[in-house]
Every structure is written in C-alpha cells, then in structure tokens.
Amino acid sequence: MLRIHYDDYESLRTHGEETYPNECCGVLLGKNIAGEGNHVRQIVRAGNTRTDSAHNRYHIAPQELVKIQRQARGLGLDIVGFYHSHPDHPAQWSKTDFAEAHWLGCSYIITSVDQGKAVLTNSFLLTGTGEDDKNFEDEPIQIDIATHVAEAEAHNQKGQE
Amino acid sequence: MNIHIPTPLRAYTGGLETVSVAGATVNAVFQQLTVQYPDIKQHLFTPEGKLRSFVNVYLNDDDLRYLPNKEETAVTEFDELTIIPSIAGGKSC
Ligand SMILES: [Zn+2]
Numbered sequence: 361m362l363r364i365h366y367d368d369y370e371s372l373r374t375h376g377e378e379t380y381p382n383e384c385c386g387v388l389l390g391k392n393i394a395g396e397g398n399h400v401r402q403i404v405r406a407g408n409t410r411t412d413s414a415h416n417r418y419h420i421a422p423q424e425l426v427k428i429q430r431q432a433r434g435l436g437l438d439i440v441g442f443y444h445s446h447p448d449h450p451a452q453w454s455k456t457d458f459a460e461a462h463w464l465g466c467s468y469i470i471t472s473v474d475q476g477k478a479v480l481t482n483s484f485l486l487t488g489t490g491e492d493d494k495n496f497e498d499e500p501i502q503i504d505i506a507t508h509v510a511e512a513e514a515h516n517q518k519g520q521e
Numbered sequence: 522m523n524i525h526i527p528t529p530l531r532a533y534t535g536g537l538e539t540v541s542v543a544g545a546t547v548n549a550v551f552q553q554l555t556v557q558y559p560d561i562k563q564h565l566f567t568p569e570g571k572l573r574s575f576v577n578v579y580l581n582d583d584d585l586r587y588l589p590n591k592e593e594t595a596v597t598e599f600d601e602l603t604i605i606p607s608i609a610g611g612k613s614c
Binding site for chain 2: 392410413416419425429433438439440442446447449454460461463464466468490
C-alpha cells in the first residue's frame, strides 16, 4: 500500500494538467515502512528532458536525480517512487514504462489526463530482485487527510457539489 | 571516499545509504565496493564487467560517461560517487 498526503496527491495530479498535452514527471520522497509499504512525505517536481517527444515520453535528467537524492538525504528521507502522466491515455503502465523501470521496491504513480483534466491515478510497485524477474504490481493508494483535515474536507465538499 | 547508494540497491549494503570505500580511481573504488558488498555487483555490472546501461554514476557533479578518463579517473577520499539508475518511460511503445 502506498500512503500519500492529500495535498501531495492533488499536487502531482495538477502537475499533469499543467504540462498537458505533454507528460509530467516527478519524484516521491518518503520512507519504506517494513510490512506496510512506501509512505510519501514530500513530492518533488522534475523537468521532462524528452522535449523531442514529450507528449508520449518522459525522462528525468540524472543530474537532477542526483540533486533530488541529495535533498532527500538532507531531509532524512529516501526516494520511494516516481510519478508521471499519460495525456489522453489510460493510467496503466506501458511496455516502455516497464522496460525503463529499474528502481525495485519503488512505487510508480501514473495519472491519466484527459483533455487537460486529471482523471485516474494508479500506483504500481516494481517488485522482484533484478531485471530478469521484475514485475509491476497494482498497489492500492491510501490518501491521508489527517494533517489537514479541515482543508481536505473543504476540498471534498467542493468535489461533491 | 563516500558512495551514495540508491534505494533499491541498499538491500545489498545492509540498508546503508552511504558507504565508505577506498581506492585511487573510480575503477578501484568499484572493485573495492564489490568486494565489500559482493551481492551488489550483478546489479551494477553486466557479466562482461561493463556498467549496466541504465546505471548512471556521478563523480561529485559530473557524469562519469563524460569525464575524459571515465572509470580511470583519479579520485581522493574527499570525492563522492553517486549511483543513480535512470528514470524514464512513456505511454507509447
Ligand atoms: Zn507511462
């Protein structure tokens, strides 16, 4: 199970709307809690370097990843996953996503963005011990509103109107 | 020198984010890393001993691939290596 704060969850979905019709990408910082899963404490937006084909590809510059990993270290957190968007495409991993996924034990979040509006957000846990036996597993997302209850409730009510 | 290990490979360094390894060149440091932590080897290198294509290595702020001497670059104990697998994908094949 992936746990993420409501604000971070909304923020990564909004990122996909902002970059539409291109793919957005970013990094999830947090902690892996044994027996529970990845808990996201902070998200970091990243640039998509695939300006040649940004509508159907994403790539985070390794230099930027080095900086983000350093930032995580300073916060006492780890890189526990990544997110990207699928403009006008389902929130399911593609063959390319799978082939290019190498962070075993990390969560890969995908948000579908239809006509500029974020729709579905799914998470996939990259399991296995190496490139030969890796696998994407559907991973439930638990959205935490505990720390900002009032704010989150306001959002919820807006959504129901 | 210190080597920063990415989350998935910490399973092979006893959970350590930063490991300290001695060596005069990047190659020597890698050699020593795989002596200290043998299980990490197959995740970093191909059976032929080449760095796997999706594994990026930074010496301080420089991509090892673009350094003139690459793996033979001399290092001191004050340098830092960061191992960082690539992040990429996309909706189409
Ligand atoms: Zn994708």
